[in-house]
Amino acid sequence: MTMSNWHTGRLACFDFETSGIDAFRDRAVTAAIVEVGGSGAPRTSEWLINPGIPIHPEATRVHGITDQQAAGGVDPAGAMHEIATHLLELTSHGIPVVGHNVGGYDLTMLWAELVRHGMDDLAERVSRIRPVVDTMVLDKMLDPYRKGSRRLIDTCRHYGIELADADAHGARADALAAGRLGWAICHRRGYSIGAQDLHDDLVKAKRAQAESFGKYLLKQGKPDDVAREWPIQPAPPGWSPEQLPAAREDGAA
Secondary structure, three states: OOOOOHHHOOEEEEEEEEOOOOOOOOOEEEEEEEEEOOOOOOEEEEEEEOOOOOOOHHHHHHHOOOHHHHOOOEOHHHHHHHHHHHHHHHHHOOOOEEEOOHHHHHHHHHHHHHHHOOOHHHHHHHHOOOOEEEHHHHHHHHOOOOOOOOOHHHHHHHOOOOOOOOOOOOHHHHHHHHHHHHHHHHHHHOOOOOHHHHHHHHHHHHHHHHHHHHHHHHHOOOOOOOOOOOOOOOOOOOOOOOOOOHHHOOOOO
């Protein structure tokens, strides 16, 4: 991998599909790490994980995994250990973890799952993981005034990328799509930078984006509760690892 062209080297594309949308209180259901690019052959690692809690029906509509299917998945503690150690090994060689909202969601959920299963030391290592390339933050950094949705499917469409398995939103399909998106963004803009330097730029960009959105919320009379940290988001006040998503606190699915 050349230091001046992160997107032409080896990439570790990562994605979770989950029981809901709360990175701290929902649980992982499937995961994929797709290693592509560089001089090596493509390699895919996938997990079906038993989340231990019901999957929200809307989440099932997105990724297609039912409670019955997930019940046959592997133990979450073992899966999280495998995922974390694999990502840390890859990044130790300078290979970036790439995903769409991978910092704000996927890596944050990985951290929360590790804490939940008593792997605090591994969670601490994940909290310092680098380099990370979040294509949502990257897109906003390089094209801040583009109107419209920044969701993966819409951003891919903007860059002319057709999503395989777009209807199912599987972890493997979304991970690979984010890798292709990162390449397309940088190729179209002639943007060359090393993975470590890009990580640092994205830290600054995410903070600036959060500051801007926070000011917007204040103007709307709403509280500025936007996290400035990246790639791992801070746990919300009062959070504890055993908490369920708010909609399920009273037994709702």
